[in-house]
Amino acid sequence: MLNYAVKRILIGLATVLAASIVVFAMLEIVPGDPARLMLGMNATEDAVHALQEQMGLNQPLLARYFHWLGGLLTGDLGRSYTYSVPVVDLIVERVAVSLPLALISLVLSTAIALPVALYSASRRGTVADTASMGVAQIGVAIPNFWFALLLVYVFAVTLRLLPAGGFPGWNAGIWQALKALILPSIALALPQAAILARVARSALLDVLGEDYIRTARAKGLSRPGVLYRHALRNALIPILTIVGLQFAFLLAGTIIIENVFYLPGLGRLVFQAITQRDLIVVEGVVMLLVATVILINLVVDLSYAIVDPRLRNRP
Amino acid sequence: MNNFAKSALVGAALALLTSSAAFAARADLVLGIVLEPPHIDPTAGAAAAIDEIVYANIFEGLTRIGPKGEVLPALAESWTLSDDGKTYTFKLHKDVKFHDGTSFDAEDVKFSLDRARGGDSTNAQKGLFAAIDTVEVVDPLTVKVTLKQPSGDFLYNMGWGDAVIVAPESAQTNKEKPIGTGPFKFDSWAKGSQIVISKNAAYWGKPALLDKATFRIIPDPAAATAALLAGDVQAFPVFPSYETIAQFEADPRFKVVIGTTEGETILGMNNKKPPFDNLKVRQAIAHAIDRKALIDGAMFGLGTPIGSFFPPHHPAYIDLTSQTAFDPELSKKLLAEAGHPDGFKTTLKLPPPTYARRGGEIIAAELRDVGIQAEIVPLEWAQWLDQVFKNKDYDMTIVSHTEPNDLNIFARDDYYFNYDNPAFKDLIKQIEATSDDAKRTELYQEAQKILATDVPAAFLFQLPKTGVWDAKIEGLWENGPIQANDLTAVKWAD
């Protein structure tokens, strides 16, 4: 087991390193010069050169890469070209929006999906099962940004109950800040809930088909009793896997929703940084997200291996 | 009741009145702005969002631009010009302090001007200082600036946000923590969300009427509308959603002010690249464009058509739109004469603003009607600056030139239009050396006519300044002679 864990961790680290090369190389070929962008249309050539010098853009490629990599190892992601503050500070500010948003959406989607899945699985083939899976089928097909637009139209434009966008900051008070996150998290959560409900239902049905469940049933346990006592616990691993993946998706994939609601989250930070050619910020955020996904996968793999020793021999 | 008692009562009533009035008058304001500045040092960046926050509020220059575009004294209380027109002697205000308590004097002026024009300067408008030969400190309150040649624009140029006076002690840190001499000082900046400035109690001049002003960053037009309606934001000096202006006009809680800006919006053409090197082709393109449909469709009716590169609110403006009136038949005829009876294929590179993206779509459709197939290529600003502006790798583009007094860009060598007319260049040189107003007007009008005839670009419309704010707010600028939100005279009416 230890061998397996060490190997997985090493592979994870190698993947992160490979990702850092990909990210750096990709951004290296992005056309456009941050210095010229900042100085605009009336800037003289020597002013642009002076700013490039200040930003350290004139150093050779490899030197910049290793400088950046060295910084990564010590937790220093460099300084933003445009904001000229440490990238870490920028990320921390934005995570304060993205993380709560992702967590609320995740809790919301799980809270909706699991009861639906349990209900459907326990009444497989009934009208209720068909109907709820039909709704889930539609939910999967709804683009979250369109759903967000509809929510804005109903709750912000027509009823004026909730803000149509923007984020007042946590300083404005917990309720004010949460209010700004309600519509975005619903828009993110419902399509995710539809996916999760479908996956959880089939995971539950799979477990219900296993021998030991039949044994439990034969021993006289009621069907819902089996469902809650045995099936749910055993179906939890595939469900948690999906939840873990959805969390990674939510953290990075909120970019469109952040665009709809103009939330200053990680996604918008990257989007903005790319248009401003603040590449060092882009590199930092993308590396953070990539490392998060790799970490989540690693944890999932390792927990699988703990539960099911047979998997340790598979690569 | 004796007199004493009477006057005491009146006094008490007055005190009550005034104290309740003082209680009622709000002294804080939340303004919406569309773009977040990258940093807030106006001497090291071109972003309009910088000036929209700091100009006249935090930083001041020797002179300043007033709401009508006029030059007013600022840190310099007066000045004299030598007879040869080359030496300005500025008399500075006394007892002026920077926000960090250090005092302001002639050394700071010399430092700021020398820094802006120095070799390692990163000033975005370095050209403003090109005319300066030397800056001398005569005494702590007197500065002498000698020019290389007389310049009619020098005092105006010193009023730009890029020419504000900074202190050597804080020049390096102004990007994050701006230290100026203005009536407001920097308070805080929550990135991606808002910037707060507060009243400078130790201001040397007339104190600000607001205690606190918050600039909230709301890039999305829909969110901007909602924020105003909800009262989260009380003023949007440059409101981004043209489509919802009508809604605010109908609402008595709001004041809608459609002012003018210095933004001439043009369809730029690459004058050296075939077929745009042919005057008839450029004329054909200009005649293919229906300015009214363009303004209605892209700007929801807001904006003034222009026929040359000059702002309609300027006294020297002449309306030349009829010279390139909408006439598809004439356009087709001109194309045929130019040897393109079936039109041609070309590209239209568009930067991100709504006026460019929507305008581009409409113009492309109008050009299709006369046979020109223009492929739309949307660009981010970084790509636009790189491809179109720097490398001149483009056929056509749409952009608004928002700098004031920028007729001279058509006289620049190697500018992205690739327009080269020696007569026009001469004219601009004459204008720059002329300070007599009547003569300048005459020259300006001649210049406008040359551009309307040569069609180096198709001139579309003057960008409007669409301000929407709470009807009880007074003192905000109606027009945008420069991109600034001067809050020095802003207050809430009772």
Add this chain to the structure above:
Amino acid sequence: MTASPWPEGMSKAIGNRSFVVGLTITGIVAIMAVLSFVWTPYAVGTLDIAGKLKPPSWSHWLGTDHYGRDILSMIMVGSRNSIAVAFVSVAIGLAIGVPLGLWAAARGGWIDELLMRLNDLVFAFPALLSAVMITAVFGPGAINAIIAIGIFNIPVFARVARGAALSLWPREFILGARACGKGAARITIEHVLPNIANLLVVQATIQFSLGILAEAGLSYVGLGSQPPMPSWGRMLFEAQTMIGLAPHMALFPGLAIVITVLGLNLLGDGLRDVLDPRLRRER
């Protein structure tokens, strides 16, 4: 195991509700797309500024947009765009991912390990952010949307192909073929590929519907196909600021996306049931 389950599948297919409904919806969308080449109610290239933002009426069933264009016509022409982008990006995934997955399964060892780690690497990148970076390099447009979506289809197909192939290699009929002296490449083409084809068809349907959603998302943030080519995502983007003035502009393109994706998902579910009952309970 027979190489082709189709004849048997036909009757089963007709009895499968998901399959029938999905095929019908997908068929209607496809017909609409094809029809738009020869006929639309109005020309989508012509603007009519005076008739802008009109709500649905008899002359414009779904209303007009902010340039006075007919929204029904825009949706019809836009379907071409969605279908083309999704189709080509699935084709990229199939053409590159499947051979890689089969190769990994056939060779095993370090090649397998390396390819799977590369897969993980691609999977670790947040798809949309990567698409944003790709379009920052190449500029926005339909082709680049295809590349951005296609790249993320490659590891999906590689993983499916490898997984399915690995489960086949120890099977008797393959062991038999090996005993006959057939090489790995030949076995892969003659025996493995035909037996995983069903699985790939199902996965392709799923990726196709995800591709439609992804294209809409990219267009929505301005990175998809460019005007004058209508696209559903961009129509929604343009509708956003006018949602108070003309909600119909936001409603109909969104419905078009939902209906198309729903049809494809139902078709995929149905195909899975019809083509391979063993897979029925997976996912």
